[in-house]
Amino acid sequence: MSDFIYQKLSSEIIQAINSGILHEGEKLDSVRKLASKREIGVSTATHVYRELEKCGWIYSIEKKGYFVASQNTKNTESNKQSYGNYFLSPEELSELPLANAVQFSFNDPKILPLSCTAPSTVVDAEVILNQMHRKALKRRPYRMLMQDPVEGLTALRIEISKHYLRSGQVVEYNDILITNGRKDSFFVVLQALKLKKSCIAIEAPSSYFFQSMLQEHDIKTVAVPMQSDFSVELELLDKAYQAEAFSAYLFNPNFNDPTGRVLSKQEKLQLIAWAEKNEVALIEYDRGELSFSGQRPPSVTSLLMTDSTCKVISIVDFYDTISATISLGYIICRNTYKECLFAKQVNIEESSISLQYMILEMLQSAKYNKFVDKVRSQLAYQCRQTSIILSEYLGGKVIINKPSGGPCLWLKLPKYISSRELWHYLIKFNIAIAPGCMFITSAQFDNYFRVTFGLPWDEKMQLGITNMAKHINDFLQSKKI
Structure with missing residues (x-):
């Protein structure tokens, strides 16, 4: 069994449950249907469901299938050990050194990780x-x-x-x-x-x-x-x-x-x-x-x-x-x-x-070239969409760069505004950015921050970027900008 397939599929199901896409009591695909849809072996699909069941994410009914379990009764300790799904509150994150806090926020399903870049994920490679x-x-x-x-x-x-x-x-x-x-x-x-x-x-x-x-x-x-x-x-x-x-x-x-x-x-x-x-x-x-x-x-x-x-x-x-x-x-x-x-x-x-x-x-x-072409095209589209959203709410208040490639945008705040302070403000709304100070050892670029568009693009991502732009606008207004 390929570990990365198993881990990826398990993480996707957990994230779907945490984000509310899959609801308590909802029936999941049968093992064979899951294997067919994802082009994996039946044994791999079975293993995914059994491990998720052990950790309390789902439950099974004989001859009926697998269903989403109540998250109030989930075995938290087992889940913590199996999936590392132990996450800090915004208050706890704020007490950590900034770089550590940003790293912690990457995998928390409650937080939109606009601080990290994973450009290849914009197209499903499975x-x-x-x-x-x-x-x-x-x-x-x-x-x-x-x-x-x-x-x-x-x-x-x-x-x-x-x-x-x-x-x-x-x-x-x-x-x-x-x-x-x-x-x-x-x-x-x-x-x-x-x-x-x-x-x-x-x-x-x-x-x-x-x-x-x-x-x-x-x-x-x-x-x-x-x-x-x-x-x-x-x-x-x-x-x-x-x-x-x-x-x-x-x-x-x-x-x-x-x-x-x-x-x-x-x-x-x-x-x-x-x-x-x-x-x-x-x-x-x-x-x-x-x-x-x-x-x-x-x-x-x-x-x-x-x-x-x-x-x-x-x-x-x-x-x-x-x-x-x-x-x-x-x-x-x-x-x-x-x-x-x-x-x-x-x-x-x-x-x-x-x-x-x-x-x-x-x-x-030649499948590599075709796949990378799809990644480039999707990244370019997501870059345009992200820029449009940010410009709508922040135009004239911040400077947004115009990259010719890559997975992220840089934004420049007014010179006396620290992106560190902005990070602490946004994390309260479960939104993580990457402050400029993470990328340099001096105080330069403290008024810059980086936002990724190199993540899977869906309604949640678009809504998250829109909410981030609104919150940044509120933050700047509080600074009388």
Whole structure:
């Protein structure tokens, strides 16, 4: 049984019960009907229902089926242990450090988590993943028992290389290492570049996920505030380097910052030239697959000349494009392949060979491109709808960026308004945003906050965004804005 299918389906049923979509006493699909609708095995469907019944979410009547149980009599302690469904009140959340509180709010079904991004969830991937999983197991059953090469399946690395070539980018397959997603990828990079005893510059705002890892490993960082004019940012980067030489620069060239910009090819070449001159390694968190236009912006690794000595590593994660339940990604290592390979071999578990074959099947059959096109199209639609709602209630009071891709919008409050204070205000209404201070180590961008549109789009999501906009309007009016 695939754990991610079981967990996903269980979570969906629990969320439907908590949100009132499924009511007490309502009959659920039969086991066979559920298995048929979701294209899963009868044994998997049976296991889902039995586990939910054990935890008190549903009950069964012999020869009649399964029904939604009363939540007043549900075994809370059992549920807490089995599903981690123990959630804090807004008051309890407010007492936590802000970053921890935001993290806690992600999985609480009572809270609309506009603070997190899971772009691949905007299109349901379950059917295609089940199909690919069955194909992988059916076609290569004996290979599943063999040890996976440290660098990942050669066939998959070749297909990834071909995928880049379709967008006019040359990435050699023997520069690609398959990993277990961005966390493992970044850890490999830290080890390969020996950054644990060094200093690293990070473009700010930057991924909270990566910042947390850097803090966890006690790595010294220098924040370089992003600028809408990249030439100004490059000057700031150079000044920071002159003040304290660092050995690597972590940046996201696509969509993630408050301007929603995408660095041009020329700007990326300027960055490479600067890094090569100063012997600074570049670490690119590449989310270019999420471009609304469908034209993937060039990876910095693809722009490196063959005779360049600059060390450049791109981190890419299938979490963004296929499913939030898949722990698989890759890094492109230019002039760092041997170091990264050794770091992976010593420190990281080998990537799931069945997952690799699933992605390989998707790439070879062109289903990957078709699916990602759907994700991009849906994200673009949700971005427009979210912008329309926010502009209706907040137009003229906040500045809303216009990203050309990705899963989120940045909003700028008046300069003297803190997004921290706004977070504490909105959480009272069970709405979570991501304050700008989470993404930078200094006080800059405190009046910015991030809102996701990269979650499944339904009436609840639209209503939640509308309510958020109304509450923000009330908040600003209380500040006499």
